[in-house]
Amino acid sequence: MNLEKKIAIIILQIALIPWALAGVIAYLSAQEQINAKTYANLAAFADLQKNWLQDAIQNKLDTLSLVSNDPELLALFHEYQKRPTVLAQKKVQTYLAGELGGIQSIQKLFLVTPVGIVAASTDSSLIGEDVSAEEYFKLGLRAKDASTLEKDSAGVLSQYVSGPIVVQGATEGVVVAVSDAHEIVSIAKQYQGLGNTGETLLVREVNGGDALFLAPTRFDSSAALVRTIPASQVNVSALHAAASGEELIFTDTVDYRGVKIFAATRYINNVGWGIVVKIDQSEALAPVRRLGELFALVIVVAGFLVVFISISMSRSITQPINQLTLFVRKVAEGGNLQQSIVVTSKDEVGQLGAAFNNMILRLREAYTTLEKKVAERTSELAEKTEDARNSEAAALNIAADLKDEEEKLAAEKTKAENLANDLKKFKLAIDNTSDMVIIADASGTALYANPAVERITGYTPEEVVGKQSGSLWMTPEAAPFYEKLRHTLREQKTNFTGEIQNRRKNGTPYTSFISVSPVLDELGNPLFFVGLERDITKEKQIEKLRVDFLSLASHQLRTPLSGTKWLIETLRSKVLGPVTRKQDEYLENIYSINERMIRLVLDMLSALHFESGDVEVEKKAVAIPEIFANIMATTRVVAEKKHIAIRDKSAEHEIPQIVTDPAFLRTILDTFISNALNYSPDGSEIVFDVVEEKGSVALSVQDAGIGIPPEESPRIFDRFYRASNAKAIRPDGTGLGLYIAKMLAEKLGGSITFTSHTGEGTTFTLRIPTSPAEAKSVHGTI
């Protein structure tokens, strides 16, 4: 057996035996206590039952003695005994009936002559019966109050109480009262407090030693006056003891069923009955049994625990020893001195390990010294000759090494200095930038704030650092915005930008443009946040002024133009009088100049409006045929005048669904078609088509017009730019149509391209992405 097992067994013994002993002692003591308690309970119950029974019987006897001592009854009975005439008997009989009427608990009352013949009875059928053999008669005749239980002819259990009739010292007969045995039986049937198996047995000794049950038992309802326990059946000791008048406690006996019981016996003196109060051992001892089971369970669990603990403790003791053994073996067999044992424990084994290490160290030293000495001696000669040369080479090497080191150090220093300078410059840059810069930790608490924070918000960087970023200048209305910001940064972990109304320390509101980016670690969790904030209050004010100006300018420019337009129209309508042909030509010139001005103002205002950036794009599914028809309606006059056919090729095939801003789309297509009409020869054809491409829809307008000169094509979308050949045939264009169209196309996420051959024609194509997702991805790759 190895050490590990030995130690384990010792621990097991030490740990388990006291446990087991303690358990057994506890078990025995519990059993003893419960037994003692059971006996005491049984004895107390037996006393109680005895008292009840005695009281009940005494009640009946008291009643009977009232009857037997009634002088009038005695006189009448004496008279009858002397002269047993019918009349005398009738008198006794009448009197008896009168007596019974006054006593409710008694059912029958009868008088028996000393020879055992019933002389008078409330139950007339009994008169003349010979009851000399009955127990109650025998007891009554012996001038002794007696109570016994008998069964009548119908098998009903009744209580018979009898006493002697004594006249002038001589016993002249017996008076018997019969009543329901119910009271007695119910006492015997009192099981409350006796669990599921306990009961009270009433017994009387018969035939010189047998025990007769007087009342039904819990487990044998027909036992009353029938069942006996013969004297020969010695193991039913409690019943025999009770019947023979002994008052005892039985700690180990059996009852009439042969079941092991605990019992207490009592004796009712005045009637000669015994009672046995008993309970099954199995029930009384149930708590002890449960305790035993619990204890056994605890022992088993504890046993497992102890086994486990003892094994691991034993291991912890033996493992270092095993290691040490292995190590010593390695050192001893392999001669390897270049190792040491790792000593972790601080106990004796640990000390042993340390001692070993020390010893090996010493050995190693000694061995090294020895080797060195041998080597020294053997190489001494050679060394001497090499010495000079070696020293020289060594010196050179060292010098070279030193130089390398120096250079490396210098390089490192420069690098560090550069880095420090970079950082300094970087900080200087942030400190001096006009935008607010705030760096916050992962919880949003500001770690750094640059001086611009104070310039913009009025709060010093010291006030800002350590607080939740933005909390100082956030207005209550802006709270949802900040909530969105936090969500974007924390959940989506992407950059957040937006405009927000904040409040300076002095209470004045200001508008900022905010851009916050999370800096993520390798796992994608935010390390910190870098926030930039620009005060755009002035820009916003300027923007508002610009919009207001535009609106005003729009009105102010248009008013004289529209006035002029209507005045000329009125003149030319001749409602005010005749106009000469020459005058009308002039009026027409002025009118077209005015019209051109109107167009120019309109286009300029639209260009300015779209450039302002606050144009909302409202995308929805658009109906191309509807938009096309709409454009046709406005261009019809020109097209008819020039005999130009506009063919809708898209109507000849399936066209894809387009989701975009219909007003923008209409303006763009209107520009395409108007241009085509303006720059195409009379009688030519214009073709409109819609084609689905990969990820986009292409809407094109093809004409057979003058074309765009190649050298001018790069400038065709510039503001106010007009191609030379276009200017030549239409001097009144504004040069803003394509500029606006391109701007709108970009707002839709699309693009405009064209192909053109001078003198042959041009095709303009608008491409719109088919879904927002694709539009975004296209955008992302730029």
Added chain:
Amino acid sequence: MKYILVVEDEDFLARVLRDNLTLEGYEIDVAVDGEEALEKIRAKQPSLILLDLLLPKKDGFQVLEELKANPDLKLIPVVVLSNLGSDADIKRALAMGADDYFVKSQHPIAEVIERVRKYVAGAGTKQ
């Protein structure tokens, strides 16, 4: 004779409208600001109101609002003639109860007269 009120602060525009409409056979009166317009409308109910929007004292929107709030006047047709041409202005005026809206420079006067004729005849419909 049908009576039309022209609300227009620009003298030459008022005149060209008055001349054309008089020739059409209507009785014309001109109001040069919003307050004057409301006074004249209350004094004598016109068959049609031609309403400019940018006006001194009370602007066209205010005039429109007061007219439409008055059960006696709210059924008089109102055609807005304005140089304000943005979608927002047009939608706002129509939403407030204007029956029609012309951006002046975008339409020949003949078209305006034609529309007036229809409204006065009771055949005008909302655009």
